[in-house]
Amino acid sequence: MSIRVQNISKVFERFPALNGVTLEVKQGDLLALLGPSGSGKTTLLRIIAGLEFPHSNDGKVFFEDREVTWSSAYERRAGFVFQHYALFNHMTIAENIAFGLRVRPRKTRPPEAEIQKKIKDLLAMVQLPGLEHRFPTQLSGGQRQRIALARALAVEPKILLLDEPFGALDAKVRKELRKWLREFHNQTGLTTIFVTHDQDEAFELADHIVILHEGKIQQAGTPHEILSRPANRFVAEFLDLPFPS
Amino acid sequence: MFLPIRRQILPGFHLCLGFTLAYLSLLVLIPFFALGLRTFSDGLTPFWVAISDPRALASYKNSFGIALLAGGFDGIIGLIIAWVLTRYSFPGRRALDAIIDLPFALPTAVAGIALAALYSPQGWIGRLLPFKVAYTPLGIFLALAFVGLPFVVRTIQPVLAQLPVELEEAAACLGANRFLIFIKVLLPAVLPAFLTGITLAFGRAVGEYGSVIFIAGNIAYFTEITPLLIVMKLEQFEYVAAASLGFFMLLTSFVILFLVQILQTWNARRSGGPA
Amino acid sequence: MSSLALTSRTPNHDPKLVAYTLTALAISAVGIFLVLPLVAVFAEAFSKGPAVYFGTFRDPVTQNAIWLTLQVAVVAVPLNTIFGLAAAWTVTRFTFPGRRFLISLIELPLWVSPVIGGLLYTLIFGLQGWLGPWLDERDIHIIFAYPGLVLATIFVTFPFVTRVLIPLMESLGQAEEEAAVTLGARGWQVFWRITLPRIKLGLFYGVILCNARAMGEFGAVSVVSGHIRNRTNTIPLQIEILHSEYQFAHAFALASLLSMLGILTLLLKVYLEKQSTRRTASPAPPERLRHRDPAVPTT
Numbered sequence: 049m050s051i052r053v054q055n056i057s058k059v060f061e062r063f064p065a066l067n068g069v070t071l072e073v074k075q076g077d078l079l080a081l082l083g084p085s086g087s088g089k090t091t092l093l094r095i096i097a098g099l100e101f102p103h104s105n106d107g108k109v110f111f112e113d114r115e116v117t118w119s120s121a122y123e124r125r126a127g128f129v130f131q132h133y134a135l136f137n138h139m140t141i142a143e144n145i146a147f148g149l150r151v152r153p154r155k156t157r158p159p160e161a162e163i164q165k166k167i168k169d170l171l172a173m174v175q176l177p178g179l180e181h182r183f184p185t186q187l188s189g190g191q192r193q194r195i196a197l198a199r200a201l202a203v204e205p206k207i208l209l210l211d212e213p214f215g216a217l218d219a220k221v222r223k224e225l226r227k228w229l230r231e232f233h234n235q236t237g238l239t240t241i242f243v244t245h246d247q248d249e250a251f252e253l254a255d256h257i258v259i260l261h262e263g264k265i266q267q268a269g270t271p272h273e274i275l276s277r278p279a280n281r282f283v284a285e286f287l288d289l290p291f292p293s
Numbered sequence: 294m295f296l297p298i299r300r301q302i303l304p305g306f307h308l309c310l311g312f313t314l315a316y317l318s319l320l321v322l323i324p325f326f327a328l329g330l331r332t333f334s335d336g337l338t339p340f341w342v343a344i345s346d347p348r349a350l351a352s353y354k355n356s357f358g359i360a361l362l363a364g365g366f367d368g369i370i371g372l373i374i375a376w377v378l379t380r381y382s383f384p385g386r387r388a389l390d391a392i393i394d395l396p397f398a399l400p401t402a403v404a405g406i407a408l409a410a411l412y413s414p415q416g417w418i419g420r421l422l423p424f425k426v427a428y429t430p431l432g433i434f435l436a437l438a439f440v441g442l443p444f445v446v447r448t449i450q451p452v453l454a455q456l457p458v459e460l461e462e463a464a465a466c467l468g469a470n471r472f473l474i475f476i477k478v479l480l481p482a483v484l485p486a487f488l489t490g491i492t493l494a495f496g497r498a499v500g501e502y503g504s505v506i507f508i509a510g511n512i513a514y515f516t517e518i519t520p521l522l523i524v525m526k527l528e529q530f531e532y533v534a535a536a537s538l539g540f541f542m543l544l545t546s547f548v549i550l551f552l553v554q555i556l557q558t559w560n561a562r563r564s565g566g567p568a
Numbered sequence: 569m570s571s572l573a574l575t576s577r578t579p580n581h582d583p584k585l586v587a588y589t590l591t592a593l594a595i596s597a598v599g600i601f602l603v604l605p606l607v608a609v610f611a612e613a614f615s616k617g618p619a620v621y622f623g624t625f626r627d628p629v630t631q632n633a634i635w636l637t638l639q640v641a642v643v644a645v646p647l648n649t650i651f652g653l654a655a656a657w658t659v660t661r662f663t664f665p666g667r668r669f670l671i672s673l674i675e676l677p678l679w680v681s682p683v684i685g686g687l688l689y690t691l692i693f694g695l696q697g698w699l700g701p702w703l704d705e706r707d708i709h710i711i712f713a714y715p716g717l718v719l720a721t722i723f724v725t726f727p728f729v730t731r732v733l734i735p736l737m738e739s740l741g742q743a744e745e746e747a748a749v750t751l752g753a754r755g756w757q758v759f760w761r762i763t764l765p766r767i768k769l770g771l772f773y774g775v776i777l778c779n780a781r782a783m784g785e786f787g788a789v790s791v792v793s794g795h796i797r798n799r800t801n802t803i804p805l806q807i808e809i810l811h812s813e814y815q816f817a818h819a820f821a822l823a824s825l826l827s828m829l830g831i832l833t834l835l836l837k838v839y840l841e842k843q844s845t846r847r848t849a850s851p852a853p854p855e856r857l858r859h860r861d862p863a864v865p866t867t
Contacts, residue, residue, distance in 0.1 A: 099302050099746050121302060121749045128750040134743035138765040148751030151761070203751055303661050303745055304755035309654040310664070316651045317673055320723055324688035327698055331691050370597050377594040381587055389595065391838045395602045398777075398830035400784025401682075402804040403823040406811050407605035410612050410820070417608065418600075439601060471582060500681025502787035503804070507811065520683035524791055527687065532696050539687045546679045550672060 049112055049206035049239050050075045051096060056107035058091055058100065058263075065091045066102075067263040073256075076237045078230075080244055080254035084286070088263040089243045090131075090211055096241065097209050098124045111207070127205030127238075131212040133196040135184035141195055142167045142180035148203035170198040175228075190221040201236075210242035214249065226253055247287055251275070259283055328543070331536040343537035348513055349522060355433050355509075356499055356519040357545070363437035364445075364495035370438075371445025371490055372483070378446070379453040393446045396439050401503025408436055409507040428510030433518065436504040441494025448490035452483050452560070485560035492556060496549040500542065609827050612820035624821035632798045633806035634825075639714070640789075640802060641782045644721040648778050652729025653771070657763075659730075660737040661745070674730050677723055685723040686791025689716055712794030717802065720788035725781045732774035733767060740766055773833075773840050780833045784826045 051073040058066040066088045073079050081089040094100040096109060098121035109117045116124050136144050145167050149158055158166070171177050174194035184192055193213060200208065213229070214222040230253055233240055244250050250257050251271045258268045266286075267279035278284040284291030332340050343349065378390055396404065412419040412426040412435060419426055426432050456479070464474045502520040509516040519542060526535035582590075614621050624630055655674055659667060677685065692698050693710035703710060710716045748762045764771075786804040793800040795809065803822060810819035 097750060099750070101302075121746070122752060122754060124750075125752060126750060128747065130743050130747055132743060134747040136744055136747075136762060136765075147748065147753070147761070151748075151751065151753040151757045199747075199751065301662055303742065303749065304758055305657060306662050306664075309658040310662075313651065313655040313658050313670070313674075316654075316726075317670075320719075320726065321673065321676065324692060327692050328684075328688055370601075373590055374594045374597065377591050380582070381591055383591060385595075387838070389598055391834055392598055392602050394834055394837065395606065395830070398780060398833045399606070400781075400786060400804055400823075400826045400830065402786040402807050403609060403784065403826050403830075404605060406807065406819055406823060407608045407612075409811075410608050410816070411604060417604075439605070442601065471586075496679045500679070500684070502681060502683050502790075507808075520681045520787065523681075523683050523687055527690055527791060530696060532691060532694075535687060536691055539684045542681055543684060546676070546681075550676070550679055554672070 051207060051239060051241070052108075052110040053092070053096065054108040054110070056092070056095060056109070057103045058088070058095065059103050060091075064263050066095070069107075069260075069263070069265055071258055071265060071268060073239055073241060075239055077239055078233050078253065078255045079241045080250035080257045081241060081260060082244055082247060082250040082257055083260035083266075085245055087260040089245075089260045092260070093209050093211055093241060093243050096207075097121055097126045097128045099128070125203060125205055127200035127203070127208040129193070129196045129200050129208070129210045129213055131215050133184070133192045135192055135196055135199070137184050139183075140180065141171075141176075141182050141184065141187075144184065144195060145170055145199045145202050147199065166202060170202055173201075173232075174198045188221075189217045190225055193217065193225065206239065208238045208240040210240065212243055212245070214244075214246075222249075229253065259286065261286070325543070328536055328540055331532060332540040335533065339533050340537040340540070343526075343534040344541045346534075348517070349519070349538060351514040352517050352519040352522050355430060355516065356542075359430055359433050360437050360495050360498035360501075363434050363441055363498050364491045366434075366438050367441045367445045367494040368487060368491040371442055371494075372449055372487060374442075375446050375449040375453055379450060393443050395443075396441075397443050401440070401501070402507070404439060405436065405504040405507030408432070408439065408504065412508060427508050428512070428516060430516055432508040432510070433505055433516060436508050437498035437501055440501050440504055441498050444493035444497060445487075445490035448493060448560075449483055449486045452486040456482055482563060485556055485563045489553060489556040489560050492549060492553050496546065496553065499545060499549065606827060606831075609820055609823050612816060613824040614817075615820075616817040620817045621821045621824075624818040627818070629797055629801070630806055630810075630818070630822060633801045633803050633822075636714075636717070636800070637783050637802045640717050640721050641779055643718050644725060644782050645775060645779045648722060648726045648782075649729050649771075649775050651726055652733055652774060652778070655730045656733035656737055657759075660734055661742055671734070675727050677725075678727050678731075682720075682724050682785065682787030683791055685788035686720050688723070689719050689792055693719075711792050712796065712800060714800070716792035717789055717800060720792045721782050721785050724785050724788045725778050728778040728781055729771070729774035732770055732777065736767055736770040737763075769840055769843065773836055776833055776836055780826075780829045783829060 053069060053071045056066055056069045057064070069088075069092060081092060083089045091100055095102055098116070098119060102109075102117065107117065108115055111124065121128075136147065139147070146163050149163050149166065152158075167180060168177070171179060174197055176191055176194055176198075179187070179191070179195070184195065187195065197210075214225055217225065226249060242253075254271065256268065256270055257274055259266045259274070261282050267274055267283045274283065275287070275289065278287060278289050278291055281291050283289075374389075374393065378386065378393075409416070409427055409432075411417050412422075412432060414420065414425060414427070416427070424431075426435065460478055460482070461474055464478045469477065500520060502518070502524075505518050506521055509518065509521075511517055511521055519538060523535050523538045523542075526532075526538065625634075655670075659671055659674075690697060690711050692700075693703060693716065694700050695704060695711070697711070700711075710719070744762050744766065745758050748758045753761065783802075784804055785802075786808070789802055790805055790808070793802070793805055795801060795805060797809075801809070803826060807819050807822050807826075810816075810822065
């Protein structure tokens with residue numbers, strides 16, 4: 049599913065977090081929202097997910113051709129992976145993954161056998177088989193991250209949104225997970241947006257990169273386009289590139 | 294409504310806010326309004342007469358004056374207790390920490406009769422003292438100090454615990470001795486919490502009723518507190534006088550709360566903690 | 569001496585003499601001011617022997633007071649629990665104009681004399697109150713009757729559940745609830761499946777605290793009660809009556825009952841604090857940080 053964001057603005061206590069942001073993500077794309085902290089990237093991701101709403105009626109969000117600007121997160125069903133995973137600590141891993149299926153109304157809820165099969169499949173997919181009966185606090189950070197992903201995927205979202213997916217992990221695990229996520233994306237072909245402040249991560253992983261600063265898009269394009277032609281001084285300095293003045 | 298029409302992310306905003314406001318309106322706001330109406334039902338004069346009555350004035354000396362003294366006393370004792378709890382470790386520290394909340398958990402009437410038993414002339418402590426405690430203003434002071442103590446300790450404790458050790462180390466490196474460090478570094482850092490704690494203890498003490506009336510003796514012009522005066526006016530069906538005194542006390546509570554808000558904002562800015 | 573070594577937790581040791589003096593001062597202050605009154609309650613209660621102590625609870629008037637107190641608490645505490653949950657959810661999960669004011673309003677009864685709580689309802693429902701004559705004609709009794717006791721108790725104790733829940737829910741953050749919504753959970757599902765399991769211990773403490781205060785409430789209840797034996801006498805009021813009749817051993821015996829409830833509340837608090845520090849002390853990453861844009865103050 050493609051995503052289109054049009055002229056979105058958001059103000060927090062008189063501080064503009066987003067200022068007229070417009071961008072488009074094609075079906076199957078892996079897009080990185082890159083920027084320093086406070087640049088508004090997480091806010092933009094949350095607006096796409098329906099966890100935050102834009103400031104005025106001028107801005108619009110579309111999934112394909114359907115406008116979802118004022119739809120709730122519940123209606124949008126975007127798969128969202130939180131920075132600190134937000135796993136339900138009082139539930140087992142299996143219960144976490146099955147949550148999105150079990151809260152469905154009885155008519156659309158899959159039968160229990162199917163849910164069990166899905167848990168197994170998803171755990172295999174994130175390469176953590178056999179962890180069904182553990183609790184989130186018993187897992188390492190990298191494992192939790194993948195469980196969070198499995199939980200988001202269980203409801204078969206059409207888009208996947210990741211907020212600093214590797215932010216809380218140490219360098220080695222980061223590298224491994226990065227590679228794994230790229231392969232994973234190639235397999236599923238889900239339209240994916242992830243937020244990061246780490247440029248290596250963005251450039252290694254993404255098909256397209258959007259660089260944000262002070263609530264505005266500084267530059268959008270493929271990694272190659274951005275590296276070869278930084279659009280302005282900020283981008284050049286942020287990426288440590290020479291900028292012809 | 295004054296609320297902007299805006300989508301909320303989590304469910305239940307309107308239901309919960311509506312229920313909260315309805316509950317508060319029925320229990321607090323409408324009764325407050327009724328209190329105001331009753332107070333001024335015959336104009337300002339009865340209000341003024343009621344609150345400036347000599348017996349009322351004498352009761353303020355207890356309910357406000359002694360409450361302030363008790364708050365100050367709690368401030369000093371509370372600062373020492375908070376210091377000891379955060380800086381030293383010794384056997385029984387956890388127990389000591391837990392006991393601080395006792396006045397908060399003990400019903401006021403129970404505290405009242407217990408204090409009376411201890412400090413009456415025949416009581417455990419009262420018998421040993423050369424002067425009278427129960428049935429004098431000193432008894433009121435004791436009861437008010439008792440109920441206020443946890444507020445001071447629990448306000449200062451987190452601030453002291455969060456003070457970076459580097460602060461003291463830096464001062465020590467610069468050649469300040471322990472006493473100077475305390476005066477110049479630590480005291481300014483805990484001052485807002487210290488004052489907040491005293492104000493909270495004072496605010497709690499102003500309205501205190503249960504623990505006081507058993508030990509105060511309740512002698513008019515001498516050991517009578519304002520809440521007791523309200524009860525008596527009500528029993529004599531002097532509703533306007535009771536309402537006036539109640540309205541006056543309510544106003545002072547608002548002022549104290551407002552003061553606490555200001556102090557807490559100051560405290561938050563000083564210590565970086567939440568307001 | 570060495571067995572009682574005071575080890576300062578900071579590198580800058582206070583002089584030993586200062587440390588010992590302050591510690592001794594703190595312990596004796598707490599001992600004299602806080603512990604001694606509690607000891608006095610039990611000592612006085614048993615001063616005439618266990619027979620008198622247990623005899624207290626065989627007196628029908630006292631039994632009636634205990635029964636009435638339970639009847640008041642069983643209405644006031646659940647209502648205040650529901651209010652506490654709704655208010656804490658409103659205040660911690662949403663931002664809206666007047667939020668700070670609402671928090672202050674919720675806390676107000678803690679800073680207002682309990683007597684004023686009683687006064688408020690007497691002015692409305694009392695015989696000379698607003699609705700008094702109207703109610704009297706219909707033979708409905710609120711003041712000097714059970715409903716007044718419940719009202720006064722609710723007024724004094726409604727902040728307690730909220731006060732426990734607000735800091736707890738603030739510190740837990742709302743990411744888990746947001747996650748549940750993105751996974752398709754609706755209104756009550758979020759509450760029953762995510763929020764309630766996460767706050768249940770804190771809620772339990774809040775309810776116990778609220779209950780202890782409700783059963784021990786004296787000032788507000790004494791104003792609206794009228795002290796009618798067997799009809800409107802709760803435990804604290806019965807303690808007052810026994811005390812004023814110089815039946816000290818009985819008064820303290822009854823007081824010991826409420827004291828035990830208070831001690832239970834304290835122990836529960838210690839236990840819960842231990843639980844929560846153990847949880848935060850685990851090496852897990854800080855997954856409970858509340859999502860907030862860095863520019864937004866968290867208050």
